[in-house]
Amino acid sequence: MLTIREFDTRAGERFADGEIPGFVHLYVGEEAVGVGACAALEEDDYITSTHRGHGHCIAKGLDPKLMMSEIYGKRDGYCNGKGGSMHIADVDSEMLGANGIVGAGPPLGTGAALSISQKGEDRIALSFLGDGAVAQGQVHEAVNLASTWDLPVVFLIENNQYGEGTAVSDQHNAKNLSDTAAAYDIPGINVDGMDITAVNEAVTEARKRARNGEGPTLIEAETYRFHGHFEGDQELYRDEEEVEDWRKRDPIDTFSERLIERDELSEEELGEMREDIEMEIEDAIEYAKNADDPTPDEAYEDMFSQRVPDIDLFVEQANARADGGTRGGEF
Amino acid sequence: MASAELESQETETMTIREAIRETMREELNRDDDVFLIGEDIGVMEGVLDVTGDLYHDFGPERVRDTPISEAGIIGAATGAAATGSRPVAELMFSDFIGVAMEQTMNQMAKMRYMFGGKIEMPVTVRATEGGGMGAASQHSGTVHTMIAHFPGLMAVAPGTPEAAKGLLRSAIRSDDPVFFFENKMIYEQSGEVPVDEDFTIPLGEANVEREGDDVTVVATQRLVGESLTVADELDGDIDVEVIDLRSLYPLDTDTIVESLDKTGRMVVAGESPLSYGAQAEVVSRAVENAFYSLDAPIQRVGVPDTHIPFGPSLESEVLPDADDVRNAIERIA
Numbered sequence: 002m003l004t005i006r007e008f009d010t011r012a013g014e015r016f017a018d019g020e021i022p023g024f025v026h027l028y029v030g031e032e033a034v035g036v037g038a039c040a041a042l043e044e045d046d047y048i049t050s051t052h053r054g055h056g057h058c059i060a061k062g063l064d065p066k067l068m069m070s071e072i073y074g075k076r077d078g079y080c081n082g083k084g085g086s087m088h089i090a091d092v093d094s095e096m097l098g099a100n101g102i103v104g105a106g107p108p109l110g111t112g113a114a115l116s117i118s119q120k121g122e123d124r125i126a127l128s129f130l131g132d133g134a135v136a137q138g139q140v141h142e143a144v145n146l147a148s149t150w151d152l153p154v155v156f157l158i159e160n161n162q163y164g165e166g167t168a169v170s171d172q173h174n175a176k177n178l179s180d181t182a183a184a185y186d187i188p189g190i191n192v193d194g195m196d197i198t199a200v201n202e203a204v205t206e207a208r209k210r211a212r213n214g215e216g217p218t219l220i221e222a223e224t225y226r227f228h229g230h231f232e233g234d235q236e237l238y239r240d241e242e243e244v245e246d247w248r249k250r251d252p253i254d255t256f257s258e259r260l261i262e263r264d265e266l267s268e269e270e271l272g273e274m275r276e277d278i279e280m281e282i283e284d285a286i287e288y289a290k291n292a293d294d295p296t297p298d299e300a301y302e303d304m305f306s307q308r309v310p311d312i313d314l315f316v317e318q319a320n321a322r323a324d325g326g327t328r329g330g331e332f
Numbered sequence: 333m334a335s336a337e338l339e340s341q342e343t344e345t346m347t348i349r350e351a352i353r354e355t356m357r358e359e360l361n362r363d364d365d366v367f368l369i370g371e372d373i374g375v376m377e378g379v380l381d382v383t384g385d386l387y388h389d390f391g392p393e394r395v396r397d398t399p400i401s402e403a404g405i406i407g408a409a410t411g412a413a414a415t416g417s418r419p420v421a422e423l424m425f426s427d428f429i430g431v432a433m434e435q436t437m438n439q440m441a442k443m444r445y446m447f448g449g450k451i452e453m454p455v456t457v458r459a460t461e462g463g464g465m466g467a468a469s470q471h472s473g474t475v476h477t478m479i480a481h482f483p484g485l486m487a488v489a490p491g492t493p494e495a496a497k498g499l500l501r502s503a504i505r506s507d508d509p510v511f512f513f514e515n516k517m518i519y520e521q522s523g524e525v526p527v528d529e530d531f532t533i534p535l536g537e538a539n540v541e542r543e544g545d546d547v548t549v550v551a552t553q554r555l556v557g558e559s560l561t562v563a564d565e566l567d568g569d570i571d572v573e574v575i576d577l578r579s580l581y582p583l584d585t586d587t588i589v590e591s592l593d594k595t596g597r598m599v600v601a602g603e604s605p606l607s608y609g610a611q612a613e614v615v616s617r618a619v620e621n622a623f624y625s626l627d628a629p630i631q632r633v634g635v636p637d638t639h640i641p642f643g644p645s646l647e648s649e650v651l652p653d654a655d656d657v658r659n660a661i662e663r664i665a
Contacts, residue, residue, distance in 0.1 A: 047415060081448030088446040097414055098447065102438050108404055109439060112411015119367055119393065119417055126411075139434060142404030149399065303449030304484055306507040309536065309582040318620065 133164025
């Protein structure tokens with residue numbers, strides 16, 4: 002959780018300073034969901050993520066250095082600079098991608114679970130989705146397929162109270178988003194998404210069901226994003242008081258206080274962890290800043306497993322000089 | 333003329349429908365990672381009887397019936413392909429792609445590129461296109477231009493049983509997403525097909541079905557057969573070369589240019605609506621790469637930018653046929 006907090010806080014700063022192109026959606030405040038969930042998974046379980054995916058990546062074990070390089074658009078990044086913040090992926094870590102389309106992850110999660118089922122593998126898929134995604138038609142199709150076929154997948158709704166800039170209550174008639182599970186005859190569970198152990202227990206149970214051939218579980222974790230929808234968001238849809246109230250439930254503070262109370266962690270140890278992580282993220286930023294940009298011609302790579310002549314033809318045409326002759330010859 | 337691939341090969345006669353079904357059967361037998369997924373492809377044996385008895389041979393997991401959920405089907409196939417399976421999804425009527433376009437254009441087509449080439453996407457999508465059976469506008473469209481246009485997707489649209497077999501096998505074995513467009517009016521068309529269970533036709537290769545010196549007709553799907561008929565009728569007056577384009581993307585620019593260098597005249601015939609259609613891309617490639625070989629304006633044959641109407645008199649009016657191809661040839665020959 003500390004690594005995610007530091008990574009995203011620093012990424013937000015670097016973005017504000019204009020070092021990071023595009024836009025970034027930060028996970029600050031929601032750390033207990035991603036970390037609690039991924040801690041309940043086995044290493045080779047698949048996840049699909051959302052546009053707010055940095056936390057899921059770190060929780061799944063991705064390297065902050067290569068993540069930061071990707072966010073900076075560098076060749077060393079997880080996607081060679083082609084994906085950026087919204088599309089970080091690492092198939093080797095069974096992380097099937099952050100996703101710029103709200104609601105697109107669950108069909109992919111269902112597909113991964115279908116693969117697992119076809120191959121008879123001993124693992125599961127978990128799809129993170131936001132409260133906004135619950136309103137998407139393709140999410141319904143994905144959950145319906147998975148429940149009809151009892152596929153080994155967990156759908157975890159991160160209800161951070163706003164779908165972009167519109168409150169959950171203005172987007173859904175259901176009182177709890179997990180109530181929609183009843184329509185699929187699967188368990189719908191509501192947990193405190195600011196409590197890492199609550200999330201962890203729910204996902205552990207759901208994973209067990211999935212592996213036992215009992216099909217998917219729909220979990221709603223109530224959480225809150227401390228930053229705007231994207232960095233630079235004016236946040237006209239909520240007031241400071243509401244944000245402050247949720248900040249009092251900061252998942253890192255509450256969990257570390259609990260650990261200290263139980264003598265499982267000391268203030269000194271916590272301080273050391275924070276310092277180590279600050280250094281790790283500072284190193285990641287320095288690494289990313291100094292990493293090589295992709296060369297422009299790399300834009301034409303990776304479309305297919307093999308290069309197609311069409312792309313080469315168009316590039317050749319675009320680069321041809323007037324005196325270079327043409328393929329068509331002369332009159 | 334039989335294609336080059338058929339020479340010195342043992343062949344058997346089969347229809348396009350059989351060629352598609354038998355290719356799927358052979359690939360299901362060959363590779364445990366291959367499975368079929370789609371609406372009514374199993375128990376019901378496919379609405380147009382293409383999957384046929386495969387369900388009975390391979391069972392409900394390898395030939396998987398789905399709810400009516402095109403976005404779910406394409407999304408699940410994409411997720412399965414991303415995790416080591418080799419799904420062959422059937423969209424039934426190609427018009428239904430609209431329901432699944434998000435997963436097609438933003439997930440299936442983009443994942444490899446967005447992930448820096450670090451993922452394979454070995455998925456095949458089958459869909460049936462075309463008018464001619466009174467199925468009306470929402471079950472008769474030819475939408476392959478949209479797919480061929482969108483970067484990251486390959487698209488093939490065979491016009492013969494041999495091409496159907498060779499291209500479908502290449503599609504299933506490819507590590508890239510390939511849309512396989514069938515024309516519903518030529519399922520019963522029969523021809524010689526190699527019996528070799530490894531027979532493939534490379535994605536991106538057109539085929540000269542009939543050689544000629546005067547006019548090149550580049551055709552797709554149903555219009556391949558119609559153009560060959562016209563070429564035979566005109567034999568003696570106009571020497572027509574007929575090319576089955578086979579692959580819409582990648583597109584075989586070389587074969588088009590070579591033919592134009594010889595004939596200098598070209599008709600492009602398909603069932604796409606004309607504006608911005610697949611025919612237009614063939615014309616562009618020709619103009620850009622063989623402009624100095626042209627002796628006459630290139631002619632396009634297709635649907636004149638309408639939907640496919642229901643009533644037989646209306647439907648036959650808008651659908652391109654042999655007469656349209658003949659008129660186009662005679663305008664420039």
